[in-house]
Amino acid sequence: MCETLKNNYQLCEEIGRGKFGTISRCFHSIKSEFFACKTIDKRSLTDQTDRECLENEPKIMTLLSPHPNIVQLFDVFENEDSLSMVMELCEPFTLYDKIIQRPFSEHEASLYMKQLLEAISYCHKLGVVHRDIKPDNLLFDSRNNLKVADFGSAVWLPEGNCTESGVVGTPYYVAPEVLMGRDYNDKVDVWSCGVILYIMLAGVPPFYGESVSEIFEAVLRGNLRFPTRIFRSVSSAAKDLLRKMICRDVSRRLSAEQALRHPWILNEGTSAIE
Incomplete structure (x- = not known):
């Protein structure tokens, strides 16, 4: 996980899990707010299409933010092994x-x-x-x-x-x-x-x-x-x-x-x- 992410956010409990990564609740002490952090393990992406999706998602979400009916992206952190996207925290149901x-x-x-x-x-x-x-x-x-x-x-x-x-x-x-x-x-x-x-x-x-x-x-x-x-x-x-x-x-x-x-x-x- 990116050191820059750890320096900016305090990671809390896991609230979701997907095919390639996890979603955790995180806390920004300066803003005094909770967010959702989606972290993807890049090493698990062996398929080229999956890699392209990983690259596209933060770019597309940045293009779309903000909109009242689209989850807002606030921060992106990336290193050789992982990519983390900090987004607004929603309710625990769909x-x-x-x-x-x-x-x-x-x-x-x-x-x-x-x-x-x-x-x-x-x-x-x-x-x-x-x-x-x-x-x-x-x-x-x-x-x-x-x-x-x-x-x-x-x-x-x-x-x-x-x-x-x-x-x-x-x-x-x-x-x-x-x-x-x-x-x-x-x-x-x-x-x-x-x-x-x-x-x-x-x-x-x-x-x-x-x-x-x-x-x-x-x-x-x-x-x-x-x-x-x-x-x-x-x-x-x-x-x-x-x-x-x-x-x-x-x-x-x-x-x-x-x-x-x-x-x-x-x-x-x-x-x-x-």
């Missing part, structure tokens, strides 16, 4: 933890979705595509504001109209064009947001299977359904937004900015399509 407790009301789901889309729209305006939007990567601050985290899979696509290829993401949330190996753009994030909205309202994912391959097959079919027993009380406006976000035709899929202007979002989950 959107996933909230979802497994119960389905959300449309009003509550719309407020969280608006915050998520605000963050994603901001990313896209700066040419950043997150590529791994899922409930586990959505945190909350002490005032219950949603915060997008984990930009390890993110890429920067300048000009806004460039495309990227390569399978990146998590099975339930990945867009079909990614799985098909086609070039894709920032609308892959909108598909993922749509899947999250579906899960918030239904308590189950729109595409599922007993294995990863079965989930992928369901995503590729993209047969979006609204089972009556689950969606009986869900408004037509919410279903309209879901159809336009979880849309296999990328040219017809809404952008994050367009989704923010949908009546269901503007009216906080209480509107109806006339």
Whole structure:
């Protein structure tokens, strides 16, 4: 671990662990504040793609900070063996933890979705595509504001109209064009947001299977359904937004900015399509 980090922050208990590193609570004595410190062991990164992600994440987070719905990066420390990023400390639960407790009301789901889309729209305006939007990567601050985290899979696509290829993401949330190996753009994030909205309202994912391959097959079919027993009380406006976000035709899929202007979002989950 970097000596400069130890000189500036007092490391406390571990609060999370990922594939390549750990997240600890840390304390800055001069500021008298607690932060989160994500430390990655560079020696464990044998894959070139993983190394590129390690290099990209602090650069992308620096570009994006600050935004009210994106975890803020404050400091980066690096030596030959490790890289540490000091970020704002969020609550010890994610959107996933909230979802497994119960389905959300449309009003509550719309407020969280608006915050998520605000963050994603901001990313896209700066040419950043997150590529791994899922409930586990959505945190909350002490005032219950949603915060997008984990930009390890993110890429920067300048000009806004460039495309990227390569399978990146998590099975339930990945867009079909990614799985098909086609070039894709920032609308892959909108598909993922749509899947999250579906899960918030239904308590189950729109595409599922007993294995990863079965989930992928369901995503590729993209047969979006609204089972009556689950969606009986869900408004037509919410279903309209879901159809336009979880849309296999990328040219017809809404952008994050367009989704923010949908009546269901503007009216906080209480509107109806006339």
